[in-house]
Amino acid sequence: MIGKGLIDGLVVTAKNFVGSYFDGDRKDRMFTYQYPEERMKLPENSRAFPFLVYDGTPDKMRCTACKICEIECPPQCIYIVMERDEKGKPLTRPKVFDIDLSVCMQCGICVEVCPFESIKMDCDFEMSRYGRFEPLQAHLPDLLKSNEYYHQIKSAEATAVDAGLKAEADKKAAKKAATPPPPPPPKPVATPAEIRAEEEKRAWQTGYQAPLGTGAIVWPPVKEKKKPVEAKPQAVEAKPEQSAGDAPWHDSGLDLAQRMEMAKDRSLADKLMAAMAQTDCSACGFDCRGYADALASGATKDLTLCVPGEDATKNMLENLLKEAGKL
C-alpha cells in the first residue's frame, strides 16, 4: 500500500516526540543537558588547557624550566624562560611560562613528555574572553594551580602521580641514606711489581727534585719561593682526564660556540660539559656535570638526553666523542 512507509515513519517520530518527555534521566531518548544551569560531570580523562602543578605554595612549583614541553608541543604554543639569580646562575624554575591559548590544540602531548609531573590538563573549558590577543595569553601566575586543585579535578590520576613522585623521592632518599659519605675507594693491594715501580718513580722524582733541596744550586732565595706558586697550574694540567672543579661556561646564557671556546683547553669531560645546555634541568637524569662525566667514562652511551640543548648539543657531543676516539 502506498503511503505505508510514510505512516510508519510518522509513528516513529510521534513515539520519539512523546517519549522524550517520559524516557527521562538520560536513559533512552533524552540526552540534553540544559547547559548553563545544568552541567554534566566531565570524565576524569577529559582535557582542556594545560596548567602547572605546585606543591603547597606557588613558589614550590614542580616545573624546572627544562623546555621539553616547549620543544615537543605540536603547535609550538609554549614559551619558557628560566629564572636566574643576580649572578646569572640558572635556578631551575621558570621566570616566564606562557601558553598561547589561541594556538593550543589541547592534545596533551606536553603532559605525556613532562618528566617532572608538572604540567597537567585542566578541565576548565569556559574560556571566553574579551579579546583575541593578550586575554588569551596564559602567563605563569594564571597557569600555577595547587596539587589540591589537581586532586579535585582528577583524583585518581593525581593520586597515582603523587604515589609515583613519593616512590621516586623515597628511592632518592634511601640512596642518599645508604651512601651518606661516599665510601672511600678501597685501597687496592699493591703487587710487588707495582710497589717496585712506585719506588722507582719516587726515586726518579727525588732525583729530579733533589737539587732544589740541597741548596747547592739555589742562588737567589726569592726565586726559590716563587717556584711552588708557578707549579700550581701545572698540577691541574697534569691530570687531563679529570674534570676541574670550576666551570666558567656553566651559564646557559652563553652560546654553544662561546662555551666551547672557554673549554677548548680542558679535559674531555669538561668539553662535554660545556656542550650541554647548562640548565641543570635533570631531564637526562643527572646535572650537566654528571651527564658529562657519565659520557666521558662511558657509563652512558645515549647522546640525545640533553633536551634543552637540542640537536646542536647532540652533534657537538658526537664530534667530541669521535675526536676522543670513544665513539
Added chain:
Amino acid sequence: MSATGIIETQTLEVSLGPQHPSTHGVFRMDVVLDGEYVVKLKPVMGYLHRNHEQIGEKIAWLANMPYTDRLDYFCSMTNNWAYALAVEKMAGIKVPERAEYIRVIMAELTRLLNHACGIGFLLSDCGAWFTPVLYGLRERELILDFFETVSGARMMCNYMRFGGVRVDLDDQMLAMARNIVARWPKFLDEFEKLMTENEVLLARTQRVGILPRELAINASISGPMARASGVEYDIRKVDKYGVYDRFDFRVPVGETGDVFDRFMIRILEMREAVKILEQALSDIPAGPFIAPEVKLRNFKVPAGDGYGRIEAPKGELGFYLVSEGGTKAYRYHVRPPSFINLTILEDMCLGHKVADAVIILGSVDIVLGEVDR
C-alpha cells in the same frame, strides 16, 4: 520567442557554495544549468587548506598525531590508526594484541558514528529536515561520551600511539562500550522503520546519481561508494590489517550504485560493524596496551618509505611517508578517501536536477577537513 515558436533558453552558471548549507562545509560547485538540469559541474576545493602535509614534514613523528585528528574530524580514531600503521610499518614495531583489539573497537565505533551522521545529513539534504540527523546525532553522542571517557576529548581524540594506544580500557569503559553496542541494533531498526520504506525517499533517491562499476574502479573510488556500485573491495578483508582476520563479518555490496544504494550500504555496514564490535568486546585479551620499547621523545624511524592504509568509514585512508632516519618525516602524503571520491561528482550529476546534485553530493559523504587538508 524565436521565429520557430520554440522557447530558446540560455544556460545559467550557478556557484553553489562555499557558504551553502547543502555543501557540507566550505565546498563549492560551479554548476552550469540548462533550466533545472545540470549540464556541467566543476568542484572547487581548497577553502579549508591548512598546509597539513607541509606541517607533517616540519614536526616530530608523534607531534603530527594530533594533526591527523583534524583531517576527517568525524573519524579521528581511524585517522590516528592509519598514520600509526604507516609509521609502525616503517619502524617495524609490533603492536600488542590488546592494543589491536582496542583499535578495532575504536575504529568500528567510529564507523558507527560516521555512518549514523552521514546518512542523517544525506536525509537532511533530501528534505527530511533534521529529524533523522538528530536521531543519528543522539546515538553518536553516546559514542562521543565514550571517546571522551577514554581519550579525554570528544572529537580530537589523539588516542593512538606508535605501538599501541595511549590509555587502557578498564572494565567500566568496556561496560560503557558494550552498552552502546547493545543499544545500536535497536536504533538501526527504528531508523530503518523511519526512513527506508518511505515512498518519498525512494522516489528521490532510487535511480539517481548512478555510478557505474567500471567508472568506480577506474576512478579508484573506495569505501561505501565503491561497494554500492558493486565493487567488492574492503581493505579490512583485502589487507587484513590489525586483527581483522579474526572476526566474522560480511561486506555488503550494492547493485545499481545509486544514492539509495549508498544509503543502504551504510546501514548494512553499521550492522556488520556491530557484529565486529560484539566479537571484539567479548574476545579482548588481557595484556599490555602499548609496546614498551617505543620512545615518546626522540622517536626515530629508519630511513625508507612506507604506505599504511586502512578502511576508514569513508573509504581507503592512506598515509605515504618517507623517512631519512630522523625525527621528522621527509615526505608526508595523505590519500584522503573523500577527496578522491569527489572526483567523479560531475559524472554522477550530469543530466540530473540541481536538487539531485545536492543529494548526490550528500551521498558521497565528504568532510572538508580531509578534502582540502
